Amino acid sequence: MTASTETLHLQHADHQAHAGAEGWRRWLCATNHKDIGTLYLWFSFTMFVLGGVMALGIRAELFKPGLQFWQPELFNQLTTLHGIIMVFGAIMPAFTGLANWMLPLMLGAPDMAFARMNNWSFWLLPPAAALLVISLFVPGGAPAGGWTLYPPLSIQAGMGMDLAIFAIHLLGLSSIMGSINIVTTVLNMRAPGMTLLKMPMFAWTSLVTAYLLIAVAPVLAGAVTMLLTDRHFGTNFFKAAGGGDPVLFQHIFWFFGHPEVYIMALPAFGIVSQILPTFSRKPLFGYVSMVYAVCSIAILSFMVWAHHMFAVGLPATAQLFFMFMTMLIAVPTGVKVFNWIATMWEGEMSFETPMLFAIGFVCLFTVGGFSGLVLSIAPIDIQMTDTYYVVAHFHYVLVAGALFSLFGATYYWLPKWSGYMYNERLGKLHFWWSMIWFNVTFFPMHFLGLAGMPRRIPDYPLQFTDFNSVASIGAFCFGLGQLLFLYNVISTIRGGVGKAPAKPWEGAHTLEWEVASPAPHHTWESPPDEALVKKGLRAQSLEHDHE
Amino acid sequence: MNAVAQGNRRIAIRLGLVAALMFSFGYVLVPFYDVLCKALGLDQARPEFATATATALRLEFDTNVAAGLPVTIETLDRVVAAKAGGIVKARFRIANTSGEALTIRAIPSFAPVRAAGLLQKLECFCFDALKLAAHETRDVTVVLVVAQTLPEELGAATLSYTLQPA
Ligand code: HEM
Ligand SMILES: [Cu+2]
Numbered sequence: 131m132t133a134s135t136e137t138l139h140l141q142h143a144d145h146q147a148h149a150g151a152e153g154w155r156r157w158l159c160a161t162n163h164k165d166i167g168t169l170y171l172w173f174s175f176t177m178f179v180l181g182g183v184m185a186l187g188i189r190a191e192l193f194k195p196g197l198q199f200w201q202p203e204l205f206n207q208l209t210t211l212h213g214i215i216m217v218f219g220a221i222m223p224a225f226t227g228l229a230n231w232m233l234p235l236m237l238g239a240p241d242m243a244f245a246r247m248n249n250w251s252f253w254l255l256p257p258a259a260a261l262l263v264i265s266l267f268v269p270g271g272a273p274a275g276g277w278t279l280y281p282p283l284s285i286q287a288g289m290g291m292d293l294a295i296f297a298i299h300l301l302g303l304s305s306i307m308g309s310i311n312i313v314t315t316v317l318n319m320r321a322p323g324m325t326l327l328k329m330p331m332f333a334w335t336s337l338v339t340a341y342l343l344i345a346v347a348p349v350l351a352g353a354v355t356m357l358l359t360d361r362h363f364g365t366n367f368f369k370a371a372g373g374g375d376p377v378l379f380q381h382i383f384w385f386f387g388h389p390e391v392y393i394m395a396l397p398a399f400g401i402v403s404q405i406l407p408t409f410s411r412k413p414l415f416g417y418v419s420m421v422y423a424v425c426s427i428a429i430l431s432f433m434v435w436a437h438h439m440f441a442v443g444l445p446a447t448a449q450l451f452f453m454f455m456t457m458l459i460a461v462p463t464g465v466k467v468f469n470w471i472a473t474m475w476e477g478e479m480s481f482e483t484p485m486l487f488a489i490g491f492v493c494l495f496t497v498g499g500f501s502g503l504v505l506s507i508a509p510i511d512i513q514m515t516d517t518y519y520v521v522a523h524f525h526y527v528l529v530a531g532a533l534f535s536l537f538g539a540t541y542y543w544l545p546k547w548s549g550y551m552y553n554e555r556l557g558k559l560h561f562w563w564s565m566i567w568f569n570v571t572f573f574p575m576h577f578l579g580l581a582g583m584p585r586r587i588p589d590y591p592l593q594f595t596d597f598n599s600v601a602s603i604g605a606f607c608f609g610l611g612q613l614l615f616l617y618n619v620i621s622t623i624r625g626g627v628g629k630a631p632a633k634p635w636e637g638a639h640t641l642e643w644e645v646a647s648p649a650p651h652h653t654w655e656s657p658p659d660e661a662l663v664k665k666g667l668r669a670q671s672l673e674h675d676h677e
Numbered sequence: 678m679n680a681v682a683q684g685n686r687r688i689a690i691r692l693g694l695v696a697a698l699m700f701s702f703g704y705v706l707v708p709f710y711d712v713l714c715k716a717l718g719l720d721q722a723r724p725e726f727a728t729a730t731a732t733a734l735r736l737e738f739d740t741n742v743a744a745g746l747p748v749t750i751e752t753l754d755r756v757v758a759a760k761a762g763g764i765v766k767a768r769f770r771i772a773n774t775s776g777e778a779l780t781i782r783a784i785p786s787f788a789p790v791r792a793a794g795l796l797q798k799l800e801c802f803c804f805d806a807l808k809l810a811a812h813e814t815r816d817v818t819v820v821l822v823v824a825q826t827l828p829e830e831l832g833a834a835t836l837s838y839t840l841q842p843a
Pocket of ligand 1: 185186188189209210212213214216217220221275276277521528529533571585587605
């Protein structure tokens with residue numbers, strides 16, 4: 131089976147030769163989905179630390195008014211790089227890494243569909259990250275016009291912008307290849323008996339996310355290519371003086387950008403939909419409606435992009451259209467939240483660390499969803515756009531949403547990955563610590579935004595001082611707390627608090643728990659037999675045909 | 678190659694095609710956007726609005742230099758006819774007459790003041806500070822969009838720039 135799941139190209143190289151490679155070659159030439167998943171996850175954590183240090187740089191400067199640490203130019207570079215690194219370096223690769231690790235295990239496949247392409251998808255990431263870091267040191271510095279790269283600033287910027295554009299090309303290519311792998315694996319490599327509507331929810335959300343990425347990552351690549359040719363090759367896509375239009379960039383960017391928001395949210399939905407049933411000891415409530423919700427969110431996400439542009443002077447009809455379409459997304463999202471609550475309802479809940487993060491996710495993602503609804507109201511958004519209210523909103527969905535789900539996923543599957551149990555007390559401490567300081571950091575930003583503090587500024591008027599100081603203290607405590615996570619993960623890999631059984635969570639019924647812990651290098655080389663698949667489906671109340 | 682591998686390859690090729698199509702789609706959005714703006718009447722800046730019969734405004738450019746600044750500025754298009762709905766472009770030549778690098782900024786002002794609402798700057802050398810090397814001479818431009826209706830009594834307007842040290 132391993133030999134037959136060869137990649138499209140490179141047929142000539144000997145696959146088996148790498149299987150037993152040790153040391154650095156094991157990683158450089160990795161084709162095993164578990165090794166590649168591990169690489170993705172460590173890369174993503176590294177980027178999280180890098181982007182986090184930049185965030186602390188921003189918060190240090192904003193602790194009090196005036197310029198303390200950085201000149202405005204460098205401050206803007208930190209903001210821009212923080213955004214790009216967190217989005218493309220930390221969150222997205224983490225989800226791809228999880229999909230790599232877990233999809234074959236959950237679906238009963240021996241590996242991802244294209245093992246060598248998988249290797250490429252990963253190894254494009256470190257050079258892209260290097261380009262972004264190097265851009266800080268070239269004349270003119272890193273891009274400073276925000277992660278959205280709006281012209282005219284992005285056309286006028288120095289060569290750091292070119293490096294960022296190439297980095298985005300590489301990141302996009304990596305995403306597209308990773309997504310092709312995910313879609314193919316899900317569509318074509320499931321164990322017999324595992325029909326599409328019986329897959330674990332995480333497989334569904336990974337599938338839909340991968341489709342979204344294949345649809346929009348190329349559009350972003352096109353947009354930054356247009357920037358590049360405007361900068362150097364005399365085209366006038368976005369240059370007003372030459373007859374182009376900077377607002378056109380915003381349309382193209384957000385055609386990518388809004389689906390991108392769901393690319394960072396849907397996999398989180400999937401993770402939470404695995405964790406909540408396990409620790410509620412009940413099947414996921416409303417499985418089919420969850421699938422429909424995921425699909426409708428994905429489709430709607432293509433029709434709302436201009437809610438990021440209410441202030442550019444859209445005609446009233448367009449504003450109304452985008453406003454109502456955006457509000458419509460609240461319906462499937464609400465369905466999901468209600469289903470999660472119904473899953474927990476009257477369940478035999480226990481509160482291990484993954485469950486805590488999943489519940490934290492449901493509560494705080496909902497807060498972010500509500501502030502999103504507020505922003506979707508065009509006349510209100512015109513007041514609030516580009517204020518700290520927006521910063522508060524998207525950190526509720528990205529940090530308390532995407533990031534918390536990733537922490538939950540790590541604690542949930544770490545026993546399977548490492549073969550050891552993590553320290554539960556430390557895990558709970560990590561959760562409560564993050565929960566409290568997250569809110570201390572980001573909740574005051576709502577007030578700052580409502581009071582009119584613009585985002586992306588290194589200095590501010592005196593009346594904003596108190597809430598900013600609170601947010602900065604919160605940010606440093608939050609950041610510090612992440613060392614607990616790192617410590618817990620490393621000590622688990624080194625033996626933790628003891629060996630983990632194959633199925634450490636009694637309420638878990640998906641296939642990954644049927645293989646040993648740690649998961650052996652090769653799993654499901656022959657697909658799980660139908661009786662085993664059926665047993666799991668029955669426990670999840672999925673034995674009947676939904677089709 | 679077995680059946681699974683063949684199926685995989687077929688799916689991957691299709692998805693690769695979708696990705697390629699979506700890359701082109703980004704570019705298709707460019708003409709589509711133009712068409713849409715024209716159809717919705719959003720586009721305020723198209724030369725074809727400025728037909729031969731459109732009312733015109735006599736637009737004059739004036740330049741000054743702050744006392745003591747070793748810089749000269751020359752108007753290359755001193756007077757232009759700004760037609761309703763059209764686009765006006767004017768060039769200036771700025772020279773640093775000193776032996777040292779300088780950073781300057783151009784401060785614009787309209788007379789009469791209400792002309793500012795009728796002539797909107799799409800692109801202007803006054804948006805940014807200008808860095809001039811020693812003895813450098815540079816041509817710069819301003820691009821203005823003219824309102825689609827001009828009040829008849831307003832026969833002429835002046836746009837004046839004063840160079841200041843930045
Ligand atoms: C770990 C704690 C984090 C802190 C303390 C933090 C803090 C900040 C701050 C202070 C800003 C600048 C706001 C401004 O001046 O406009 C910012 C921007 C941003 N952050 Fe975070 N952040 C954190 C994590 C994340 C994560 C996990 C993501 C995930 C995607 C993220 C995505 C962004 C984005 C997209 C921006 C906008 C950048 C821009 O304006 O171009 N942040 N963050
Ligand atoms: Cu959006």
